[in-house]
Amino acid sequence: MQTLADFLGRVNPPVTPALVIRRAAMQANLAAMQAACDAKGIRLRAHGKMHKCSMLGLLQVAGGAVGLCCQTVGEAETYVQAGIGDVLVTAPVPPWGWARLAALAARAEVGAVVDSMDQLTKAFVAARDADTLLHIYVDIDPGMGRAGTSPETAAILAGAISLFPNLNYAGIQAYCGHHQHLAPAERAAAHARWSGRLESVIEQLHAEGLPPAQVTGGGTGTAVLDLAAGLYSELQPGSYAVMDVEYGDLGDLPFAPALYLAATVVSARHTSHVTCDAGHKALHPNGPASRVVQPAGSDYRPMGDEHGAIVPPGGAAEGDLVWLQPGHVDPTVALHDAFLVADEDGSLERWPIDARRSSL
Amino acid sequence: MQTLADFLGRVNPPVTPALVIRRAAMQANLAAMQAACDAKGIRLRAHGKMHKCSMLGLLQVAGGAVGLCCQTVGEAETYVQAGIGDVLVTAPVPPWGWARLAALAARAEVGAVVDSMDQLTKAFVAARDADTLLHIYVDIDPGMGRAGTSPETAAILAGAISLFPNLNYAGIQAYCGHHQHLAPAERAAAHARWSGRLESVIEQLHAEGLPPAQVTGGGTGTAVLDLAAGLYSELQPGSYAVMDVEYGDLGDLPFAPALYLAATVVSARHTSHVTCDAGHKALHPNGPASRVVQPAGSDYRPMGDEHGAIVPPGGAAEGDLVWLQPGHVDPTVALHDAFLVADEDGSLERWPIDARRSSL
Numbered sequence: 128m129q130t131l132a133d134f135l136g137r138v139n140p141p142v143t144p145a146l147v148i149r150r151a152a153m154q155a156n157l158a159a160m161q162a163a164c165d166a167k168g169i170r171l172r173a174h175g176k177m178h179k180c181s182m183l184g185l186l187q188v189a190g191g192a193v194g195l196c197c198q199t200v201g202e203a204e205t206y207v208q209a210g211i212g213d214v215l216v217t218a219p220v221p222p223w224g225w226a227r228l229a230a231l232a233a234r235a236e237v238g239a240v241v242d243s244m245d246q247l248t249k250a251f252v253a254a255r256d257a258d259t260l261l262h263i264y265v266d267i268d269p270g271m272g273r274a275g276t277s278p279e280t281a282a283i284l285a286g287a288i289s290l291f292p293n294l295n296y297a298g299i300q301a302y303c304g305h306h307q308h309l310a311p312a313e314r315a316a317a318h319a320r321w322s323g324r325l326e327s328v329i330e331q332l333h334a335e336g337l338p339p340a341q342v343t344g345g346g347t348g349t350a351v352l353d354l355a356a357g358l359y360s361e362l363q364p365g366s367y368a369v370m371d372v373e374y375g376d377l378g379d380l381p382f383a384p385a386l387y388l389a390a391t392v393v394s395a396r397h398t399s400h401v402t403c404d405a406g407h408k409a410l411h412p413n414g415p416a417s418r419v420v421q422p423a424g425s426d427y428r429p430m431g432d433e434h435g436a437i438v439p440p441g442g443a444a445e446g447d448l449v450w451l452q453p454g455h456v457d458p459t460v461a462l463h464d465a466f467l468v469a470d471e472d473g474s475l476e477r478w479p480i481d482a483r484r485s486s487l
Numbered sequence: 488m489q490t491l492a493d494f495l496g497r498v499n500p501p502v503t504p505a506l507v508i509r510r511a512a513m514q515a516n517l518a519a520m521q522a523a524c525d526a527k528g529i530r531l532r533a534h535g536k537m538h539k540c541s542m543l544g545l546l547q548v549a550g551g552a553v554g555l556c557c558q559t560v561g562e563a564e565t566y567v568q569a570g571i572g573d574v575l576v577t578a579p580v581p582p583w584g585w586a587r588l589a590a591l592a593a594r595a596e597v598g599a600v601v602d603s604m605d606q607l608t609k610a611f612v613a614a615r616d617a618d619t620l621l622h623i624y625v626d627i628d629p630g631m632g633r634a635g636t637s638p639e640t641a642a643i644l645a646g647a648i649s650l651f652p653n654l655n656y657a658g659i660q661a662y663c664g665h666h667q668h669l670a671p672a673e674r675a676a677a678h679a680r681w682s683g684r685l686e687s688v689i690e691q692l693h694a695e696g697l698p699p700a701q702v703t704g705g706g707t708g709t710a711v712l713d714l715a716a717g718l719y720s721e722l723q724p725g726s727y728a729v730m731d732v733e734y735g736d737l738g739d740l741p742f743a744p745a746l747y748l749a750a751t752v753v754s755a756r757h758t759s760h761v762t763c764d765a766g767h768k769a770l771h772p773n774g775p776a777s778r779v780v781q782p783a784g785s786d787y788r789p790m791g792d793e794h795g796a797i798v799p800p801g802g803a804a805e806g807d808l809v810w811l812q813p814g815h816v817d818p819t820v821a822l823h824d825a826f827l828v829a830d831e832d833g834s835l836e837r838w839p840i841d842a843r844r845s846s847l
Contacts, residue, residue, distance in 0.1 A: 141583060142560075142561075142581075142583055142584075143581055143583070176792065176793070198792070198793045199764075199793065200502075201502075218753070218764070218793055218794070219753035219754050219762075219764075220753070221502075221503055221751040221753055221764055221806070222751065222806045223501060223502055223503070223751075224502075242754055242756060243754075243755075243756070243805060245805055245806065246805070268756070271790075272757055272759075272760070272762075272790075272796075273754065273762050273790045273791065273794050273796075274753065274754035274756075274762055274794070275754070275756070276756065277756075304791060391581035391582065391583075393578070393579035393580070393581055393634065394579050394602055394603075394633065394634035394635070395603075396602060396603070396628070396634075396635070396636065396637075397632055399632075400632070402579075402632075402633050402634055404559075404578070404579075404581055407771065407773045407817075407818040408817070408818050408821040411767065411771070412772060412773055413767045413772060413789075413792075429773075430631075430632075430633045431633065431664060432536065432558070432773075432817045432818050432821075433536070433558045433559065433578055434578070434633050434634070436632075436633075445603060445605055445606070446581070446582045446605065457767075457768070457792045458767040458768050458792050461768040461792075461822055462821055462822060464844050484824050
């Protein structure tokens with residue numbers, strides 16, 4: 128690959144703000160994660176919540192992923208519609224979602240997680256009424272307090288799942304979202320502590336005659352540790368495909384930046400800064416600040432919903448393109464309709480962010 | 488209208504998270520702003536950047552608004568396509584935007600602002616090539632540093648506009664975004680200071696034979712002051728239609744909350760909080776925190792991209808709906824595909840947020 132500056136110099140999006148994926152860098156990330164999983168005999172189920180893009184998901188499956196993770200029912204529906212044959216909804220399903228997932232299971236392998244008997248009952252009723260099979264995982268809370276049973280009660284729920292017709296007890300999920308962005312040493316320590324707990328849960332399930340067919344979890348930040356732990360049968364990373372400032376700044380992940388936001392300088396009346404057409408509606412402020420890639424050495428400061436300042440101007444004049452790397456990729460993608468996927472010669476292909484639509 | 492609790496008790500969105508507009512409250516806001524403008528003989532050009540919804544924009548025009556403001560070229564195109572005959576792009580137009588606006592001017596009255604000779608030249612070339620007429624306003628910077636000429640140089644740019652064929656010198660724009668959310672006394676003082684400057688600009692333009700046909704600007708926070716100032720011929724408020732926490736907390740605006748987010752409790756394993764399915768992708772964190780309306784007395788805390796905590800649970804159980812008021816409406820709307828517009832009996836109509844799509 129040429130230098131980043133040379134590459135960006137060849138890309139000229141027809142409109143701005145535009146999310147641009149550098150295809151070669153993304154493909155290298157996809158290949159690296161797939162190869163790392165293959166080397167350990169661990170399934171890759173890439174997370175579709177990050178990109179919300181069927182085209183990218185199909186590429187991941189074509190490269191060897193067993194399917195996609197989804198965070199919403201709408202994502203699962205979009206991906207199956209696009210031809211992805213195996214989806215797992217990794218977040219708790221709202222009551223209205225079960226009938227939709229059960230219907231979807233007539234067309235694809237559909238998995239979901241539960242952390243309560245009430246959810247389990249709803250899953251069963253929906254699958255029975257639709258005459259389909261849902262793959263159900265016990266969601267285990269590794270200490271985030273967001274969703275999931277405690278490790279101690281996982282076996283009770285696993286036992287209950289195994290009793291229901293129309294439901295396949297597929298294993299357990301443990302996603303350590305709170306470990307993903309820790310500094311390397313702290314991350315390794317937290318991962319080791321949690322691995323001990325998880326190993327006990329797996330042993331207990333075996334002892335009770337409920338061995339988990341799959342132990343699914345992990346993310347971009349912990350992927351290297353997850354692969355080495357010997358506990359997971361399936362990994363769920365998402366951000367590795369394109370990365371962002373938050374993951375890049377960890378400094379120890381074997382993936383390269385592949386996503387940039389192109390904006391246009393639309394006002395340049397000051398020596399202190401120029402104003403570009405990317406604000407809160409183009410770069411989600413969650414996570415670290417988005418970073419200016421070009422002009423090098425400048426900072427980005429939001430100036431409201433549709434504008435941002437490039438400080439100092441760094442030579443950028445009215446009408447010039449400026450390039451940023453998003454701070455946190457997932458919610459930023461949710462603000463856009465499409466990626467522009469750029470080849471090294473600057474040619475562009477439009478990939479709709481089709482799974483960003485809600486179920487509404 | 489019934490109490491808010493009674494109203495929300497009747498609304499049952501088919502999916503969550505869902506942005507719900509209380510139709511009666513919104514209609515009262517639209518009528519109040521239109522009546523206030525009519526009483527002063529001032530044009531209302533409601534801002535479409537807030538709602539990005541043609542249905543809502545058409546309602547504003549049907550109620551008496553002369554047209555819509557837009558913040559992007561894509562919004563202008565969507566609104567004209569939907570049948571709105573008069574649009575003004577209130578933010579600086581990127582170079583790629585001028586040809587699109589000039590083409591649009593064959594089908595509607597299209598206005599745009601400029602703050603540089605370079606933009607003006609691009610506007611002229613585009614309108615000449617399309618053989619259409621663009622209405623051009625001098626954008627004046629009231630001290631935000633985001634876009635706009637200094638008040639002192641407004642007349643130079645106005646004179647230049649008036650020389651070009653295919654361009655109609657339509658007047659001036661001065662939008663005081665930095666005044667909108669000030670506390671009442673501070674806001675009145677800042678507004679008075681700026682009004683003195685603006686009055687001088689208008690006098691200078693008259694003296695130079697360049698009287699502005701329109702003086703356009705203002706927003707929800709300053710609308711009462713803008714109406715009283717006697718300087719604006721046209722107001723550009725947006726948020727008044729549905730309001731949000733940020734504007735509601737000012738305490739002195741004559742508009743009522745009309746927008747709520749419905750979320751579902753998807754996990755309830757803790758006594759400290761329950762987890763709902765609304766996170767950074769449903770409620771944009773810019774501005775003050777989103778407020779929990781039901782259960783009353785609880786707070787909302789984001790728990791990542793797709794989840795949030797209701798603290799304390801306030802009796803909300805797994806599967807229950809909870810209701811929030813967005814902190815800042817504009818970027819939150821940009822995360823959604825549609826509004827559900829609710830009548831008092833709970834019946835729902837789906838209004839696409841069709842202008843949220845980018846120009847890509």
